[in-house]
Structure formats: C-alpha cells, structure tokens
Amino acid sequence: xxxxxxxxxxxxxxxxxxxxxxxxxxxxxxxxxxxxxxxxxxxxxxxxxxxxxxxxxxxxxxxxxxxxxxxxxxxxxxxxxxxxxxxxxxxxxxxxxxxxxxxxxxxxxxxxxxxxxxxxxxxxxxxxxxxxxxxxxxxxxxxxxxxxxxxxxxxxxxxxxxxxxxxxxxxxxxxxxxxxxxxxxxxxxxxxxxxxxxxxxxxxxxxxxxxxxxxx
Amino acid sequence: xxxxxxxxxxxxxxxxxxxxxxxxxxxxxxxxxxxxxxxxxxxxxxxxxxxxxxxxxxxxxxxxxxxxxxxxxxxxxxxxxxxxxxxxxxxxxxxxxxxxxxxxxxxxxxxxxxxxxxxxxxxxxxxxxxxxxxxxx
Numbered sequence: 001x002x003x004x005x006x007x008x009x010x011x012x013x014x015x016x017x018x019x020x021x022x023x024x025x026x027x028x029x030x031x032x033x034x035x036x037x038x039x040x041x042x043x044x045x046x047x048x049x050x051x052x053x054x055x056x057x058x059x060x061x062x063x064x065x066x067x068x069x070x071x072x073x074x075x076x077x078x079x080x081x082x083x084x085x086x087x088x089x090x091x092x093x094x095x096x097x098x099x100x101x102x103x104x105x106x107x108x109x110x111x112x113x114x115x116x117x118x119x120x121x122x123x124x125x126x127x128x129x130x131x132x133x134x135x136x137x138x139x140x141x142x143x144x145x146x147x148x149x150x151x152x153x154x155x156x157x158x159x160x161x162x163x164x165x166x167x168x169x170x171x172x173x174x175x176x177x178x179x180x181x182x183x184x185x186x187x188x189x190x191x192x193x194x195x196x197x198x199x200x201x202x203x204x205x206x207x208x209x210x211x212x213x214x215x216x
Numbered sequence: 217x218x219x220x221x222x223x224x225x226x227x228x229x230x231x232x233x234x235x236x237x238x239x240x241x242x243x244x245x246x247x248x249x250x251x252x253x254x255x256x257x258x259x260x261x262x263x264x265x266x267x268x269x270x271x272x273x274x275x276x277x278x279x280x281x282x283x284x285x286x287x288x289x290x291x292x293x294x295x296x297x298x299x300x301x302x303x304x305x306x307x308x309x310x311x312x313x314x315x316x317x318x319x320x321x322x323x324x325x326x327x328x329x330x331x332x333x334x335x336x337x338x339x340x341x342x343x344x345x346x347x348x349x350x351x352x353x
Contacts, residue, residue: 019311022249022280023327023335042343048286052293074291079282087338094249094280107292110248116327116335143326175349183346190339190348197332 020083020090025189026112026144027078027097028137029121030129034149034179035097036078038121041185043080043095051076052107075105093189098133108136117143117196119188121179124148124157127165134166143196147177147188232294235264242296244303248282250310252299257306266290267298271307278311 027035039047051074078097084090096111112118118137122130130146137144148162159174168174173191178184254275259267266288273279273287285295302308327335339346 019251019278021331022251023331024249045283048283050282050286050292052285052291077282079280079286081280081283082342084335084338084342086341088334091334091338093335094282096248096282113247114249114326116332173349183343186339186343186346187348190336190343190346193332193335193339194348196326197329197336200326200329200332 020092022092022094024094024096024111024115025192026115026118026142027095027121028099028118028133028144029149030123030126030133031099032126033121033123033129034151035099035121038119038147038149038177038179038185038188039078039080039095039097041180041182042082042189044083045081047078047080047095047097049076050079075099075107077107077111109140112137112140112142115142117145117192119177119192120144120146121177122146122148122162122166123151123154124162125151125154127162130166134168143192143199145173145175145188145192145195147175149177149179232291235266235290236294236297239297240293242293243300244296246281246296246299248280248292250281251278252281252284252303252308253278253311255306255309259302259305259307263301264298267302267307270295270298270302274308 027038029035036047053074077099078095080095080097082093082095084093096115098108098111118133120130120133120137134144134146146162146166146168148157148159150156159176163172163174173195175188175191176184177188252270252274254271259271269288270279270284273284279287281292281295281299284299285292288295299308303310
C-alpha cells in the first residue's frame with residue numbers, strides 16, 4: 001500500500017446525527033487459544049473470517065522461508081461487532097481476532113492503530129504461543145491485558161505463575177476467562193478498558209475533528 | 217512465479233486481480249474500521265457484481281470495510297478498491313461520526329478517557345453480570 005497516494009481525492013462525507021462512534025478492540029493469541037470463540041461470545045454477528053494478501057514488502061521483513069516465492073500468501077483475522085446503544089453516546093465496538101504472528105505485516109498495524117487495546121488470550125499448555133503478540137503490543141505501546149482461557153481439563157495455574165512465566169510487569173492485568181462465556185469475555189474487555197483508561201493522559205490532547213478515515 | 221491458474225490459490229489471486237481490474241491500491245484512505253452507508257449516487261456501468269453486493273449490504277445497515285471483506289470473502293485491499301469506486305460515484309458515503317477520539321491520525325493514539333468511560337458504561341449495561349478486575353494480578 002502506498003504511503004502517499006499521488007492524489008487522495010476528498011471523500012464525500014455527510015454530516016449525520018446519531019451515527020455510532022466506532023472503537024476497535026483486538027483479541028489476540030496464538031493458534032487455538034480461543035480467539036474466534038471469544039469474539040463470537042460477545043459479537044452480535046457470527047465472527048467473519050477476513051483475509052488480506054501478505055504484501056511482498058512484509059515478506060522481506062518476515063523472512064519466512066519460501067514467502068518471497070509464494071506471493072499469494074494470505075493472512076486472516078476474525079471480525080465481530082458489538083453495539084452498545086445504552087452507552088452515554090452510541091458506540092459500536094469492532095472486535096478483531098488476530099493470531100498476532102507475522103507482527104511485521106502491515107495489516108496488524110492497521111488493526112491496532114487507534115485501538116482501545118488488546119486482550120491476549122493464553123492457553124497455559126502453550127504459553128510460548130503468546131510471546132509474539134505480547135512483545136508486539138509492548139513494542140507499540142498498546143494497552144493490553146492477559147486473559148488465561150480456562151480450557152476444560154487444563155491445569156489451573158496460579159495467575160502469579162502465569163505472570164512470571166510470561167515475564168509481565170505488575171501493571172499488566174492478568175485475569176482468567178472462559179472464551180465461551182459472554183460475561184467472562186465482557187469482564188476481560190472491561191478490565192482492558194479500565195487498564196487503558198489508567199494509561200491515558202487525563203489532559204485533553206485529543207483532536208475534535210471528525211476522523212472517519214483513520215489510516216492506510 | 218508459477219503458471220497462471222496452476223494452483224487453486226493462484227486462480228483465486230488472478231480472479232481478485234480481475235475483480236479490481238488490475239489495480240492493487242485503493243484511491244481513498246480507508247481503514248478496516250471505516251464505516252460505509254448507501255448514498256444517493258449510482259455506480260457507473262460495468263461494475264463488478266461484487267459492487268452490487270456491497271451496495272445491497274450497505275442499504276441494510278452501515279458496514280465496515282472489514283465486515284464487507286468478510287461477507288464477500290475477498291481480501292481487504294480488493295474491497296477497499298471497489299469501495300473507493302463506489303464512494304467516487306457517491307453510491308457509498310462515509311458518515312461523519314463523533315470523533316473516533318484518537319489524538320491524531322498519524323500518532324495512532326487511543327481513545328480519550330471520556331470515550332473509554334463511555335465504553336465501560338455501555339459494556340456494564342449490556343453485560344450486567346460481567347466482572348472486571350480493576351486490580352487484577
């Protein structure tokens with residue numbers, strides 16, 4: 001994607017009252033940690049699997065074997081939607097379930113740009129799968145919480161042990177979750193929003209300009 | 217490069233390329249979360265069948281770029297290219313919502329404290345039984 005398109009035409013936009021404000025939340029985690037399940041638990045639509053081509057530029061950075069030759073590789077993410085009509089202002093949360101691998105792919109940067117933050121789902125049987133998303137969010141300074149998905153039959157570790165194993169600083173909340181349970185997932189989202197609020201400067205450094213077009 | 221159509225993946229790639237008439241980048245700066253509504257305009261002749269589907273979906277309710285890509289099972293960039301065409305024809309419009317609340321588009325900063333408080337209130341109303349862990353650890 002070009003950083004500076006030659007001519008970016010003014011996009012017609014019409015003032016609209018009652019249009020919901022859109023906010024993004026990322027649900028990340030390694031393969032099989034329950035991301036799609038978690039998105040589906042709170043989403044009002046069946047999670048959509050959406051894909052994007054891996055660009056050749058990121059293929060160079062990723063240095064995954066064979067990628068350069070295989071140019072049609074795709075990366076996928078889940079999309080879900082959660083409307084909050086009873087919020088003080090009408091809100092829509094867009095939920096993006098991402099594997100969090102391929103952290104150099106532009107797509108992940110598009111997903112996290114301007115996001116509230118991320119819930120990193122962890123399977124204690126495969127902790128290493130969470131390292132990449134965690135270090136990615138640390139690097140880009142995105143607020144995140146770790147949610148240990150309590151799989152049936154998996155050993156229940158003390159959350160302090162999980163924190164130590166993941167080498168997480170004290171300020172990062174670690175909670176338990178059941179990705180199938182809407183209330184438990186919503187609890188993880190609330191923990192994230194609370195955590196993000198603590199990390200947001202109180203001073204209003206925010207532009208009041210409408211910014212429907214966020215990126216590229 | 218393998219020969220065109222040699223594998224299923226190749227043929228999907230070629231179909232997508234045809235869909236966008238060879239274009240690989242959208243004309244508008246669209247995000248995954250950019251929301252679109254049906255507008256008063258009509259798309260020009262010779263548009264891909266997918267454009268009609270996008271319009272039909274956006275007439276039902278507003279849709280995000282990510283949602284359209286998922287529903288049409290097409291890569292995000294291809295959808296952005298088609299959506300750009302439809303925006304140019306005024307067949308789709310981007311509603312001006314309340315500020316998304318990032319401090320600036322370029323910094324990618326997150327939502328304001330006021331916005332986060334609104335999210336918390338909205339989540340609590342929707343999920344009254346949800347428990348957050350303010351001091352979890």
